[in-house]
Amino acid sequence: MPRMLDVSDEVRAEIGDEEAERLLTGDDAPRSYDCTSCRTPGDPETDRTSTVLFVGDETAVLAFAHAGCIPSQVVQVSEEQLQGAVRSITGDSPAAPEAPGAVPQNVPGGQAVLGITSGLVLIGGELHPALVVEPTAPIARPGTTGPGDDFLPLLIEQGFIPVTDTSELPSPLAGWSVLLAAGQLHAVLQPGAEGGGQVAWWQAHQALAVTEPWRTAANKSQRVLVYAASVGSIGQQPREDLLRDALDKAAAAGRLVAASMPLAGTPGA
Secondary structure, three states, rough: OOOOEEOOOOHHHOOOOOHHHHHHHHOOOOOOOOOOOOOOEEOOOOOEEEEEEEEEEOOOOEEEEEEEEOOOEEOOOOHHHHHHHHHHHHHHOOOOOOOOOOOEEEEOOHHHHHEEEEEEEEEEEEEEEEEEEEEOOOOOOOOOOOOOOHHHHHHHHHHHHHOOOOOOOOOEEOOOOEEEEEEEEEEEEEOOOOOOEEEEEEEEEEEEOOOOOHHHHHHHHOOEEEEEOOOOOOOOOOOHHHHHHHHHHHHOOEEEEEEEEEOOOOOOO
16 A cells, blocks of 8 residues: 555546545555656555646646655646656657757747757855756847847746746745646746646747756755846856856846746745
């Protein structure tokens, strides 16, 4: 009987009391699983295990994770994201691109696309998982036609802080989080309108592979540092030391903002 399984109230509300009890008594719980975050094996009879319900527009998928990686929660995702997560969980996903930043997403208004790069950043003698977001063209404020670049001012209005020294940890940003599912990066989530659930600020067309050291660091800290740079500031850097150099230069030029975000579902402050 799996006594280490956690079904949160929000998951129970979605799946119903009967199914929740079947999970807790072991009738529907797996004998083993691959953690939906770190992708290492887990056993609900011996490991503290979270139930994680991914809910799309039309379907929902129940997954399992080490409680130390992700708390039991409901994660709202698009139907496309959900199908991608299913393929990742079942091992049927196509090969993810090896090049960092290969998964852009249209931004509101369609003026540009956002490229995203994952890497580890050394701060205070400790490696921190980081994402670097950079548009491919100047982004105009919604409702305007440009030609100004309002990408960083818009993010500052959302709570991102200008970076002047990359040796300092970015401040936490409440309400935002990074969705890491089945060991791959799926989205950066922001608060919905009028107190609604989180919505995707950036989401991958195809789940983005991250390195095992990056995933390990993320699961250890439960937080990801998200840097955003104005167009042309960072570019595609093949090594993490070159990425850090580019971040330093962008910060010195006043072209970098950042925030610290939890993994999806953990507290935002």
